Amino acid sequence: MSLLFLNEKSWGTACDPARAERAMADFVAVVRAAAVAGGATLVSEVDVKALEIAEGYPVNKWIGASPRNRALWQRLRALQGRSPVRSVFPAEDAADHLEYRHDGEVVLGLGAAHFMDGIAVSLPVARPWQTDQVTLERAELVEDDEGTPEMRHDTVDVRHLSAEPHLDGHLEWIRKARRESVTTGLRIWDSRADLYPHLTFLPRVEGQLAGLNPHWVVPVRRALERLEEAVAAWDPTAMAEPEWRSKVSPEGETRKRVCRFTDLDGDTRTFDLHARFTPGAGRIHFRLVPEERAIRLAHIGGKIRPEV
Known part of the structure; x- marks a missing residue:
């Protein structure tokens, strides 16, 4: 089973309600499509219901806006598995030697997706998330041959979804991950x-x-x-x-x-x-x-x- 890690940075962006509605519909569709392809589970730092889809537009308000939204929420709820992201690590502090940033901001979900060799999934509101791959800055505490700790900085690419077309490039990997967990x-x-x-x-x-x-x-x-x-x-x-x-x-x-x-x-x-x-x-x-x-x-x- 592959893990989908929610990118918390993609939520709470300023946009109009109509755009937020479309984004949530796309988000639920791609999460469900990934689950069908490989039995994927959604992992988030906090419960999705506690998030804001857009600035001033919380998930609870979106759910109550229409019967369609309530139906979409039930589909998404069935796929949300674990929180916080550390709950799926081999050990809770397994990634304490790592820090991931995007545009200078610490990103928990995106970083966990890279560390756990999973896929990040975003709400498709802002342009940076309309892609099938996201680049992160990584800081890693390592030891040299003499045992001296030092920080190493590099960039890494993370598999990413925010719309169903992004899934095409990851389908083979998702199916393989299901077979070879x-x-x-x-x-x-x-x-x-x-x-x-x-x-x-x-x-x-x-x-x-x-x-x-x-x-x-x-x-x-x-x-x-x-x-x-x-x-x-x-x-x-x-x-x-x-x-x-x-x-x-x-x-x-x-x-x-x-x-x-x-x-x-x-x-x-x-x-x-x-x-x-x-x-x-x-x-x-x-x-x-x-x-x-x-x-x-x-x-x-x-x-x-x-x-x-």
Whole structure:
């Protein structure tokens, strides 16, 4: 099931009642269409009934304006699932290391849609929301290789709906999300062959994923997806390594000794290439397997520490 995150910034905009009526009709239509396509649930920071459709025009007033509006409200009410947005996070504070902004303003629903790999949905009043993708500024607290925290700033794109035509570009993803709902580390392990056909895993990784911190489920899933995309596009006869879609680097010489693990054939090899994920010093260690056009993963968890 895919999650639709309500963009609270799209509500309460100044407009005339007729425009607000049309916007609500479009909003209900696109939420229902997404639900039909993939069993989507609407997640909001506050109950939709507590919002203003337009400045001075609350949802309650709109509901009472006509029988048609009451019918639309009942359809929407049946699809609203959870609030606040943190209630659907793997852990309530899972995204505390992140802040998302749009035009300089903090946006909870849009940010949650990106963090949870869902879709944002907006009331189509203002022009910025009449699109199938919204760009956000993201600030992320990360740790460097020495464990020093620092803020990293970048931009990210979020899937977005505010009218039914926007759904066309997301239908395949919605249907796939319905089939492959991955919400735990153990589900990542069980689904690995289907989700990541170019990644192979040492047996030791099963225990790491089974005990994965809930804060790390979504970041690990996304990091593995980026690795899969890079390796799937890799031609080992033309390039020594894939064109990585995220930061990947080798360990320094002094740390390579802690990255040696027993491989599938019983030989001990070095798995010092690693991708990062947050919060904290999350690491995915692997080695290249060019003869299989694959990479083999040996560690998913915190930064590997030397044995004392």
